[in-house]
Amino acid sequence: MSLALDPSLLTCRDAGRVARWWVGVDGGGTSTRAVVADATGQVLGRGEAGASALNQGVEQAWRHIAQAIERAAIPGLQLQDCALGLGLSGTGVPAQLQAFVTADPGVARFALVTDGFAGLLGAHGGRPGGLLISGTGSVAEALLEDGSHRMTGGWGWQIGDEGSGAWLGQQAMKIAQAAYDRRAARGALADSVYAVAGASREDLLAFCAQAGQGGYASLARLVFEAEATDPAAAALLDAAARALDALAVALHPTLPMALAGSIALRLGNRLSPALQARLVQPQGDATAGALWLIQQRETNA
Secondary structure (H helix, E strand, C coil), X not given: CCCCCCHHHCEEEECCCCCCEEEEEEECCCCEEEEEEECCCCEEEEEEECCCCHHHCHHHHHHHHHHHHHCCCCCCCCHHHEEEXXXXXXXXXXXXXXXXXXXXXXXXXXXXXXXXXXXXXXXXXXXXXXXXXXXXXXXEEEECCCCCEEEEECCCCCCCCCCCHHHHHHHHHHHHHHHHCCCCCCCHHHHHHHHHHCCCHHHHHHHHHHCHHHHHHCCHHHHHHHCCCCHHHHHHHHHHHHHHHHHHHHHCCCCCEEEECHXXXXXXXXXXXXXXXXXXXXXXXXXXXXXXXXXXXXXXX
């Protein structure tokens, strides 16, 4: 059976109104996805909108959450009648978290966890296990047998998130800059970066000045595309896989581990044999985990 969650893992707000709809939301640095169910638990629709990572602004986060729910196209649905399970990137920064709570547009109630923890709940249906996530960012999280929570990585794209899309994009830009300076050979990956960002020093500096997490993550596809013809790109993918191996080993050495995020899934065959041996298929994604979270709170209230 699923474990009771430590209340310290949740941030909750309750307006004291009856909720007609249960909504699970997964919000990260690139997109926001919502799944809407009625009070019997039947899933009625799904919607998607832009990024809702809190480090990109709480007003944007709430706007894109509302848009994703609206795009589920449920007749009669009103945001104020929704109980939300939210799995959002950036909740670990107290100022961002408080700003998000304060900006609540008036939903019936919500329960908020990190996007990684929502993914973990979805992957194992609330049971013990681990989740290795690499998409725009990277993190590994586990729900342990005693009900406690553990996390490794997730330090943010500016200084961490090794093995993620943003990290791959940053490394690709470094390779392009080194090739421009003739500090390294110019290959297919550098050429691809120049095609996107521009081939002059000024172009590359301008791209980096405004890129942010999403801008760097948009370069990650170039690394995969150049893998077959550019040894630098192949080596970069190997380095990303080793970084993800390290996250998983530090998290827990034996728990069943699921993968999530476009980068983790594409790097699966590069992960170590030991890690591959304990990989399991996730039961659901982060939206399913967020929906599970609010359903548990509603039914046990």
